[in-house]
Amino acid sequence: MxxxxxxxxxxxxxxxxxxxxxxxxxxxxxxxxxxxxxxxxxxxxxxxxxxxxxxxxxxxxxxxxxxxxxxxxxxxxxxxxxxxxxxxxxxxxxxxxxxxxxxxxxxxxxxxxxxxxxxxxxxxxxxxxxxxxxxxxxxxxxxxxxxxxxxxxxxxxxxxxxxxxxxxxxxxxxxxxxxxxxxxxxxxxxxxxxxxxxxxxxxxxxxxxxxxxxxxxxxxxxxxxxxxxxxxxxxxxxxxxxxxxxxxxxxxxxxxxxxxxxxxxxxxxxxxxxxxxxxxxxxxxxxxxxxxxxxxxxxxxxxxxxxxxxxxxxxxxxxxxxxxxxxxxxxxxxxxxxxxxxxxxxxxxxxxxxxxxxxxxxxxxxxxxxxxxxxxxxxxxxxxxxxxxxxxxxxxxxLLNTAVPGQITEAGVRENVSTALAYTAAWIGGNACIPLNYLMEDAATAEITRVQLWQWVHYGARMDSGEPITVDRVDSLIGELAPGVRKLAPGVKEKDLQVAVEYLKGQIRKPWPSEFLTSDLMPYLAIADGVPAKWQKAGL
Known part of the structure; x- marks a missing residue:
């Protein structure tokens, strides 16, 4: 040594x-x-x-x-x-x-x-x-x-x-x-x-x-x-x-x-x-x-x-x-x-x-x-x-132009919830590159889903139907969609999915979104690797 x-x-x-x-x-x-x-x-x-x-x-x-x-x-x-x-x-x-x-x-x-x-x-x-x-x-x-x-x-x-x-x-x-x-x-x-x-x-x-x-x-x-x-x-x-x-x-x-x-x-x-x-x-x-x-x-x-x-x-x-x-x-x-x-x-x-x-x-x-x-x-x-x-x-x-044609749809919100849950659970389980709906998702694409959900809830955005995107509405979608995640992303473990559920619920309630989900979730990998408690949350 x-x-x-x-x-x-x-x-x-x-x-x-x-x-x-x-x-x-x-x-x-x-x-x-x-x-x-x-x-x-x-x-x-x-x-x-x-x-x-x-x-x-x-x-x-x-x-x-x-x-x-x-x-x-x-x-x-x-x-x-x-x-x-x-x-x-x-x-x-x-x-x-x-x-x-x-x-x-x-x-x-x-x-x-x-x-x-x-x-x-x-x-x-x-x-x-x-x-x-x-x-x-x-x-x-x-x-x-x-x-x-x-x-x-x-x-x-x-x-x-x-x-x-x-x-x-x-x-x-x-x-x-x-x-x-x-x-x-x-x-x-x-x-x-x-x-x-x-x-x-x-x-x-x-x-x-x-x-x-x-x-x-x-x-x-x-x-x-x-x-x-x-x-x-x-x-x-x-x-x-x-x-x-x-x-x-x-x-x-x-x-x-x-x-x-x-x-x-x-x-x-x-x-x-x-x-x-x-x-x-x-x-x-x-x-x-x-x-x-x-x-x-x-x-x-x-x-x-x-x-x-x-x-x-x-x-x-x-x-x-x-x-x-x-x-x-x-x-x-x-x-x-x-x-x-x-x-x-x-x-x-x-x-x-x-x-x-x-x-x-x-x-x-x-x-x-x-x-x-x-x-x-x-x-x-x-x-x-x-x-x-x-x-x-x-x-x-x-570079700061926010004029982006399009709407927030229920399908878009649902897709973000499913992707955020599936990717977070897979990442905790050691897999950071997963195919979902014929797209290859990695941390970058998952991060978009996470911060978009936060942004829509934080600013009370409305879907094209007129329905507001609230904490309760996203919670409801998480509860509805979580059971199907393991079929969407085979190999995801139930215990990791539950961590993903709680993580996403916590994220949409934060005053500001976390900087990186990888930083937030690193302690789970450290624990799995047998790292002493003193170092499990290094950098957080």
Whole structure:
């Protein structure tokens, strides 16, 4: 053991032995001791900013960084090996079968996810690290139930998404302080694989989620510089794509790129978290009440403005402008319904490529056959950096535009209740990526359902029938719909469903919605992993 480092779970002893080497633990401790105080200050700054928004201070582009936005001469580094062409990226959790199938899917890259599609049980985290290590070394092949899973000759380029800055890792403490979940995920992957990746012609590539300020990007850049020096890797070897999935970050895209410019691989339209953030950050604004989730599409005003600004910003600075996730998945038992769903995917990908995006996200290997031909037909080179979109003019008011056509319907309320219950229960049970009604739901989409229900109740919104959405009405729907959740999401346990019921009832009664359901529910995973009571609610 390394001095000052304590592991508070005995789960997965074999994976722990492989992952928690003395060298890796020393690296974790060094990162924590160097950067934890800065992380905490930045999280406090988020709270301060929210209080300003609640008091009516409008969001705007930062005057102190106007020179960064106006200076035309700076650019980000060229694409690293394997990141030149990213026309289709597949995403998903890090279980062994998923890793092989995603790397073999035909997509250009695979974003292996420790965040929104991963419930951070110790088993999922540690075995995920082992699986990625084995995939990089081409030692991941296995057989189960008579079926072989074998890595192809030319797998997708691997990109890893660690958890966001806000999440703690209660099962590992340094000097009696919980480790950052971000640094835990990043450090173990980087320490064990960075040199091997470079040797094989790739590199340590990352997706960075849920940032709210350019200083949070600066912290990541400092982590990269420190880490590369620590293991003797040349600076600027790391590449990172930032998900613009919070409303404050949309006002700071150029600043975020500037902070990471020597490690940047671009920006991504994290559409579902962005909608979640739009509601949450404007929680005190009655005018920001949105209609049914299905009506908040990429073509509504505030979403279209965000997309156009992101593409313009990235191409101005010569990096990738990645599109977002189309949540539809194949419908195997209904050809007509499947055709309708796949046509929605095609239309979404056509919108992205013609707008100037350099690639898109998918959640299922079969969707690659839908998305890739659209990009192949309209993006003849490896990217569209030449599409400058210089005509685009996006003002603060465009990013804050709440004019969204649509209504709140009973079907929309019911769907939100069912999805929130099913996803919350599944997450507690260790599964954070579930198909519901032929959509792939992860934490981001579940968060929309949660905060929309809160918003509708808090502001006394009415359905198109004229009926008000009250606490009692939502309670009634929870009671009606909860018994059917286990059929909707097979594998959900009754005890986890009851936690989900009480959690959702509590959420709609809160003065303000919780920041993240993953933070709220983490103690349940900590308890299941045998974490002592002292650390079960770390970070709450």
């Amino acid at each position: 390394v001095k000052g480092v304590q592991i508070h779970s005995s789960k997965e002893p074999r994976a722990q032995a492989e992952v928690f080497t003395d060298g890796a633990l020393e690296f974790l401790a060094a990162l924590h001791r160097t950067f934890e105080s800065t992380r905490q200050k930045l999280l406090d700054a988020r709270d301060d900013a929210q209080r300003r928004f609640d008091s009516g201070v409008p969001m705007d582009f930062h005057p102190e960084t106007a020179n960064v936005r106006s200076e035309p001469s700076w650019h980000c580094v060229p694409p690293a090996p394997g990141l030149e062409d990213r026309r289709v990226e597949i995403t998903g959790p890090t279980d062994r079968k998923m890793v092989i199938n995603a790397l073999n899917s035909g997509a250009k890259t695979f974003m292996a996810d420790f965040e929104d599609s991963n419930a951070p049980t110790f088993s999922n985290l540690l075995n995920g690290q082992v699986n990625l290590r084995d995939a990089i070394r081409r030692q991941i092949d296995f057989e189960t139930n008579g079926k072989q899973y074998k890595l192809s000759e030319k797998p997708a380029t691997l990109i890893v998404r660690p958890r966001g800055w806000h999440l703690d890792e209660p099962r590992l403490t340094v000097d009696n302080v919980p480790m950052s979940g971000s640094l835990f995920d990043f450090a173990l992957y980087f320490y064990h694989n960075a040199h091997e990746l470079v040797k094989r012609g790739s590199g340590p590539y990352f997706y960075l989620p849920k940032m709210e300020h350019y200083l949070e990007a600066r912290l990541w850049n400092d982590v990269f510089l420190f880490s590369q020096s620590y293991i003797g890797l040349p600076h600027n070897t790391v590449r990172a794509t930032v998900l613009i999935e919070t409303l404050p970050a949309a006002f700071q895209m150029e600043e975020i790129l500037f902070e990471l410019r020597n490690h940047s691989a671009g920006l991504n339209c994290g559409r579902w978290d962005y909608i979640f953030s739009f509601i949450k950050k404007r929680r005190a604004d009655r005018s920001a009440v949105l209609p049914d989730r299905k009506d908040v599409t990429m073509t509504v005003g505030f979403m279209d403005s965000y997309v156009r600004l992101l593409i313009q910003t990235c191409h101005k600075r010569k990096v990738a402008a990645m599109g977002g996730m189309s949540a539809q998945i194949p419908i195997k038992d209904d050809p007509k319904a499947n055709e309708i769903a796949m046509n929605k995917v095609r239309a979404d990908k056509l919108r992205e490529v013609t707008a100037g995006h350099d690639g898109t996200w998918i959640a299922h290997p079969l969707i690659e056959q839908i998305a890739r031909p659209v990009f192949d037909a309209h993006m003849l080179g490896p990217n569209q950096y030449h599409v400058r979109r210089e005509e685009v003019r996006v003002a603060a008011s465009d």
